[in-house]
Amino acid sequence: MANQDFSVTVSPHIFDKSSKKRIMGYFLLALLPAAGYGVYFFGARALFIIVVSIVSAVLTQVLMQVLLKRKVKVDGSAVATGLLLGMILPPTVPLWMPAVGAFFAISIAKWAFGGFGYAMFNPALVGRAFLVAAWPALMTAWINADGVTAATPLWALKAGGVKMASYSELFIGNIGGCIGETSALLLLVGGLFLMVTKIIDWRVPLTYIGSLFVLAYVLGKDPVFQILSGGLILAAFFMATGYEGMPLTKKGRVIFGVGCGVLTVIIRLYSGLPEGVTYAILLMNGFSPLIERWTRLKPFGFVEKVNKNE
């Protein structure tokens, strides 16, 4: 046999089957039940909002890749951002809003930072925060399933101290709110699926929800109501767990989750806003690099420097 030439690469030479594609696929799959329920509950308009949001996100992704002269690749991440944004919008918004929100999310929150893997803030939440800041009235026009104007449970609580929904209504999803956040049950199903498949780190939702529960209880609020109402479950499982905005270390993720929980309670109870998850997570996203540095791992066999002479 002649001098056979072989390709030379650095080890390892075998790889597991995990892929970005699979992670994104599972993530989208886990969101579908809750998104589907939102459409069922609020009607076709909710579907249009979600679709516009996704289409805008994907188009913005392509546009940015062209502008930045990157290889044009449509991957699941833009779809996920679009879907998530659609799910955290009220079902009453005019259709140009998801389009603008998704454009902002992808162009500013993602590509201005350098793209996937370099973004710091959850793009969908950035998109929502932008829309809330720019068009506050439109972002808070709530309806119930019959299309009748109605406050969300958290608004009602804030405005008049009225609890307008029972636990079971909150849990099953028979309440007003954003498109995807009404059914705690279906969100939990999706969230558990992602935890079992190890797509998301269980530490984040657990410490987020857990710390919120404890703090709400200590402050004399109904902790179960605080958990089931608003976008908490959606946020804890699908947005706080966003890879871009949380620390790489396990300890860091615990701190991150607790921080999200504490900030959510503080914003809900002491600010002018009824809902706090958006800003709580975005703030913690900002802290994430710092937390990661604080919790830098010590390697196996690390010994604190004592005296070197034995």
Place this chain on the structure above:
Amino acid sequence: MTSFLLNKGIYLPHLELTENSKIEVLSAQRRVIIPLQQHIGKGCQPVVKAGDSVKEGQKIGKSDGFVSASVHSSVSGRVIEVKEWLHPMGKKVLSVVIESNGKDEGFKENKSADKLGRDKLLSIIKEAGIVGLGGATFPTHVKLSPPKEKKIDTVILNGAECEPYLTADHRLMLEYSSEIVKGLKVLMKIVNAKNGFIGVEDNKRDAIKAIKKEVGSDNNIKVVSLKTKYPLGAEKMLIKELVGRVVPLNGLPMDVGVVVNNVGTAKAVYDAVYLGKPLIERVVTVTGNVNEPKNVMVKIGTLVRDLVKECGGYKGSPKKLIMGGPMMGIAQSSDNVPVIKGSSGVLVLGDAEEPEERECIRCGKCVDYCPMNLMPITIARFGRAERIKQAEEYYATACFECGICSYVCPSKVPLVKWIKYAKEKIRESKEGGVK
């Protein structure tokens, strides 16, 4: 027993093709190429020249450094030339090319080997050119001569051949269990250790059984069945798993009173002490895309090309040739390289699956599974950006390149490559800085 690897490390697919193939002794090839550097440390000086006739087992390279090991001819015949030859580590190394005359010389058995003292045993091992056969090729006599203040109480034999495909140690334990146990006893005697451990992964039950039988009622030696989890065969992980001690970050096993040797090394020690035979052959698993995957007893210096031919040749069109296992092995540019003391396997991959690299998504899997508890992606990013100081602050030098991070990465970022790069830069900056 505490299990360090409870949360770290990974289960790799079972890809062994040769676990049931008996070790075949490969007849000596016409020509062997014996590199004068087959170990970590200082290389050897040749003591033969072109035209000299040599005998099997004759010393052809002498070591003068402390961390060094002699090199012997693996065949009888004539030295053709002494010249630079491609080495499995990727560079050219001065090597002795010998043409065999096909004669077996035989070696002088030592009937009274059991009575030999510590110093004599140590010098036999040194003379025999024995190095760690697990792949690290650290000279064994150096390992067995710790400074006085380091008390050694435990000798561990590493039988946790943890990389997929490789079965050389597995078969060796099965077929040479008596030699291995005797070799362990010699090692224990040299460092004056009370306890001996042989750690074997539980996917080699037959080997565990064979070794246990050989150990018999000797209470000082424990045969321990280990979970088959990668990288349990790594020295530091194995020590933690077997005796619960943690080797300090920049330390050595002897810092915690332990000496670790590969089972193959124990067999080489037996050969040297009892049979008077220097380290001139070893078991190599030839596997993957070859027509007849086998475990073969190979003379050191045999060309991989000849070895593959003996195993039925390449199957299909081979794309990658690896010396060692699929996780840590070194890809070769050519099969015109010799088998050296540290060659545990020759792996041929036909479908060189070079996955396309994508952007890191910060999923943190590399961090979760790293057995050294490092942050691979952080180090790799610093390495790539030439931010060498930061890479060092994240303990780049603690990485032993097990390959798990690259293996599990969903974006297939070549993490090991960039960490290696960072390590190299750190070393360069140290060397430049000391002066």
